[in-house]
Amino acid sequence: MTNYGHADQMRRATSAVMTTLTALCTVLAVAALVVILFYIAWQGIGSLSLQFLIDRPRPVGEGGGIGNAIVGSLVLLLISSAFGLPLGICVGVYLSEIGRGRFGGTVRFIVDTLTGIPSIVTGVFVYAILVLPMKHFSAFAGGVALALIMIPIVARTTEEMLKLVPHSLREGALALGAPQWRVILGVVIPAAAPGIATGAMLAIARVSGETAPLLFTAFGSRFFPTSLNEPIASLTVQIYNYAISPYDEWHAQAWAATLVLMTLVLGINIIVRFLTRRKF
Amino acid sequence: MSAVSEKFATYSTWRRVLSPTGNTGDAVFRILMLLVALLMVGIVLAKMIALSADSVLSIRQFGFGFLTSQHWDPINGKFGALPFIYGTVASSLIALLISVPFSLGIAIFLVEQAPHYIAKPVGFLVELLAAIPSVVYGLWGIFVLGPFMRQYIQPALASWLGWLPLFRGTITGIGLLTGGLILAIMVTPIISAVVRDVLASVPGSQREAALALGATKWEMIRVVLVNGAPGIAGAVILGLGRALGETMAVTMVIGNRPEISLSVFEPSYTIASAIANEFTEATGDLYLSSLVELGLILFLVTFIVNGIARVLVWNVTRQTGGVGRAA
Numbered sequence: 211m212t213n214y215g216h217a218d219q220m221r222r223a224t225s226a227v228m229t230t231l232t233a234l235c236t237v238l239a240v241a242a243l244v245v246i247l248f249y250i251a252w253q254g255i256g257s258l259s260l261q262f263l264i265d266r267p268r269p270v271g272e273g274g275g276i277g278n279a280i281v282g283s284l285v286l287l288l289i290s291s292a293f294g295l296p297l298g299i300c301v302g303v304y305l306s307e308i309g310r311g312r313f314g315g316t317v318r319f320i321v322d323t324l325t326g327i328p329s330i331v332t333g334v335f336v337y338a339i340l341v342l343p344m345k346h347f348s349a350f351a352g353g354v355a356l357a358l359i360m361i362p363i364v365a366r367t368t369e370e371m372l373k374l375v376p377h378s379l380r381e382g383a384l385a386l387g388a389p390q391w392r393v394i395l396g397v398v399i400p401a402a403a404p405g406i407a408t409g410a411m412l413a414i415a416r417v418s419g420e421t422a423p424l425l426f427t428a429f430g431s432r433f434f435p436t437s438l439n440e441p442i443a444s445l446t447v448q449i450y451n452y453a454i455s456p457y458d459e460w461h462a463q464a465w466a467a468t469l470v471l472m473t474l475v476l477g478i479n480i481i482v483r484f485l486t487r488r489k490f
Numbered sequence: 491m492s493a494v495s496e497k498f499a500t501y502s503t504w505r506r507v508l509s510p511t512g513n514t515g516d517a518v519f520r521i522l523m524l525l526v527a528l529l530m531v532g533i534v535l536a537k538m539i540a541l542s543a544d545s546v547l548s549i550r551q552f553g554f555g556f557l558t559s560q561h562w563d564p565i566n567g568k569f570g571a572l573p574f575i576y577g578t579v580a581s582s583l584i585a586l587l588i589s590v591p592f593s594l595g596i597a598i599f600l601v602e603q604a605p606h607y608i609a610k611p612v613g614f615l616v617e618l619l620a621a622i623p624s625v626v627y628g629l630w631g632i633f634v635l636g637p638f639m640r641q642y643i644q645p646a647l648a649s650w651l652g653w654l655p656l657f658r659g660t661i662t663g664i665g666l667l668t669g670g671l672i673l674a675i676m677v678t679p680i681i682s683a684v685v686r687d688v689l690a691s692v693p694g695s696q697r698e699a700a701l702a703l704g705a706t707k708w709e710m711i712r713v714v715l716v717n718g719a720p721g722i723a724g725a726v727i728l729g730l731g732r733a734l735g736e737t738m739a740v741t742m743v744i745g746n747r748p749e750i751s752l753s754v755f756e757p758s759y760t761i762a763s764a765i766a767n768e769f770t771e772a773t774g775d776l777y778l779s780s781l782v783e784l785g786l787i788l789f790l791v792t793f794i795v796n797g798i799a800r801v802l803v804w805n806v807t808r809q810t811g812g813v814g815r816a817a
Contacts, residue, residue, distance in 0.1 A: 225708035229603055235595030236604075239682075240615050242675060246622065246630055253633075300526040308523050317527045319800065320534055326728065326796035327789060328735025330762050331537070334769070334785035338540040358533065365530075391519035419623025422737040422762070426769045446625045450738060453629045461633070468626050479621045483614055 247472070254469025257462045263470070267432045267448070270457045276467045278434045282349070282443035283418060285435055286428060289353025290417055294360030295410050301361065302368025302406075307394050318369075324362040332358050333423035341427060349435060349442035352428025356417040363416060367409025371402040408482045415478035419471065421446035445471045537789060545783035547776055556783060562748040564768070569780035571787065573748040577666065577758035578788075581740060582733035584670025584754065589678040590726055594715075596678070597685035602697075602711050613686070620679035628742030631672045636663040636743055639671070644755055659753035662745075667754040669744035673733045681729040684803060688721030689714055691807045724802025731795040735788060737762040761788045 261275060268274030305318050336355040341347055375398050383393040399406070421444075424430075429441040430451065445467055452464035548556060548569060559570025596616055600609045640663025651657045692714045700710040715722065745757020746767055761784045772778040 221706050221709065225706035228708040228711075229599075232595040232599040232603060235592045236599045236612060236616070239592065239596055239619065239678060240612060243615055243619050246626075249630065249634060250626070297526060297529065300523055301530055304523040304527040308520055309527060314527075317530055319797070320530050322800050323793055323796045324530070324534065326731045326735075326799070327537075327792055328737065328762055330735065330737045330765055331541075331785050331789045331792070334765060334782060335537045335540055337769070338544050338782065339536070342544075361530075361533075389513035390516045391513075392515070394519070415621065419621075419625070421623070421625040422766055425766055429770070446623060446738075449629060450625050450742075453625075453632055453742060464629055468629055471623065472626060475621055475623060476618065479618060 250465065250468050250472055253465035257466035258469060262466060266434060270459055276445065276448055276463070276470065278431065279443040279445045279448040279467065280470070282431070282435055283445045285349055285442060286352050286356055286444055287414060287418055289350065290356035290360055291414060293354065294357035294413070295364055298361040298364025298413070299368050299406060301365035302372060303394060305365065305369040306372035307398065321362045321365050325366065329359055329420050330422035333425060333427055336423065336427045347427060347429035347441040349428055349438045349440065352424050352442060355423040355427045356420060359420060359423065360413045360417050363413040364410055367412065368406050371405030371409060372398060374405065375401045408486055411478050411482050415475050419446060419475050421450055541782055541786040541789055545779050545786050547779035548783045551776060560750060564777050567776060569776070571784055573750050574759055574761045574764050574784060576750045577744065578734055578760040580666055580758065581669045581673055581744065581760055582730055584667065585673035585677055585733045586726060586730060588671065588674035589681060589729060593678050593681035593685055596682040597689055598711055601686055601689040602714065616679050617683060619675065624736060624738040627672055627676055627739035631668065631739055631743035635672060636668055639663045639668050655752045656754050659751070659755040661755055664743055664745045664757060665755050666744060666758040669740045669758065672739050672743055673736055676736060676739060677729040677732050680732055681725050684725035684728055685722055688718040688725060688803065688806050692717045718806060720802050721806030724799045724806070727795055727799035727802065731792050731799060734795065735762055735792050737766050741766050
């Protein structure tokens with residue numbers, strides 16, 4: 211009997227140790243997040259000023275800011291949203307409402323797999339199909355690269371949201387004699403609109419942090435944008451260029467720009483989570 | 491809707507596919523949506539074709555030797571991808587070695603142990619780690635993680651495990667190990683999120699059965715893990731796919747030197763960082779073509795890896811999805 215009791219104690223001890231370890235893993239992950247965020251805030255706040263937010267980059271020692279990069283990032287987000295959101299939503303509608311057969315399954319698989327393709331590959335692809343034929347970097351090419359990254363993300367979230375719409379709504383509308391396209395446009399999509407919108411916001415947050423696909427499509431610039439047909443600055447590329455530069459002043463500016471970028475990205479994520487509290 | 495399509499079952503298949511309700515507007519709408527869906531397939535094909543077409547020069551010049559040659563020497567026109575393949579695989583493996591136990595721990599804690607009012611907010615915080623842009627991790631890696639590794643972790647590893655060739659070499663804080671570590675932080679939220687879904691879809695009856703037989707909490711968790719094994723494998727492979735293609739953060743801390751070294755302290759170079767660093771300054775068609783071929787390799791590998799992962803994860807979460815959620 212004593213033997214049995216000992217084994218039993220060992221089992222309980224193992225259980226206690228392992229369940230403590232799992233809690234420790236979680237604490238460490240949250241700690242990593244807190245450390246990273248506080249470090250960014252601490253480093254970034256020092257160089258942040260109104261002048262920094264509206265000025266364009268200057269040579270080392272003359273200050274300068276990220277105004278052009280903020281404008282550039284917004285332009286890139288606008289272009290990519292203009293292409294990416296409607297196409298992504300349409301693909302989502304197809305996957306949820308129409309493509310139920312084998313072809314629909316194939317498309318779903320491809321869309322899912324596309325979300326995992328490295329963004330730098332998309333950059334190379336857009337370079338090959340847009341930058342090479344046009345012979346120069348452009349805001350347009352950068353926007354298209356971001357749109358290509360956006361489409362699969364929007365498509366999958368739209369599909370998930372449309373699937374949450376109760377079948378009785380579709381059946382009710384069909385029973386009233388509405389054709390399928392009117393049911394989808396007039397009943398199903400409006401019912402899922404808040405979900406689709408949050409999915410779109412998450413996709414925008416995701417691409418606003420992208421750097422790799424912009425390096426050789428939008429390229430970067432030290433001036434305010436004047437045309438979509440020329441290279442354009444973005445927050446992320448600016449952070450990268452300043453981070454790998456040898457100057458302390460530019461490092462400080464990289465941290466401040468990071469603080470601005472993180473406010474945008476985390477702001478969207480937290481707002482979305484707040485709006486969709488009920489579902490998760 | 492099935493009642494509606496049954497009514498028109500006498501129509502030809504083609505007609506039914508386009509418009510099960512026999513409405514012209516439906517036919518137009520379906521064709522439009524179908525075209526957009528075809529666009530998705532088109533994008534994948536276009537990527538493959540465009541990348542292949544632009545790497546023809548390099549493929550013709552080097553053939554399969556491109557994959558096995560160690561020499562990346564743009565000045566003399568010699569291009570071999572082996573150092574990049576090594577750096578990519580090695581950094582990803584280091585990342586998985588560190589992040590898989592952590593991700594499993596996090597997922598187990600959030601699904602099996604933590605009460606709802608803790609699991610929800612904490613789960614969100616862990617997911618926020620995935621929302622931090624790659625370039626931000628890179629910046630943090632250069633100025634915080636790199637110096638930390640140089641001062642504390644690498645000297646400690648060198649003194650304890652220095653007898654292994656893995657932990658010899660100059661201590662700079664920048665190199666394969668730091669690259670792998672930053673990748674680990676980046677893939678942990680991705681793997682743990684998928685594992686959470688997988689564990690949640692294991693039916694509650696499995697847990698009840700284990701507990702009823704007198705299992706401890708941990709023994710019950712092991713039963714759940716065995717049940718979710720294929721999905722967990724899928725999650726890990728998904729993390730691998732992400733680690734293979736991650737660009738900015740790795741580029742900023744891995745040192746970017748196309749050499750194969752046994753030591754994890756030495757600088758290395760990945761496929762993605764080679765493209766990011768050298769693409770805009772590639773002089774000459776062969777140089778550019780070799781870089782595009784690197785992109786093609788990365789595309790094909792990540793496509794296959796992600797495909798496998800999706801199939802594994804789908805199989806688990808779909809079979810039991812509805813049952814497990816209630817538990």
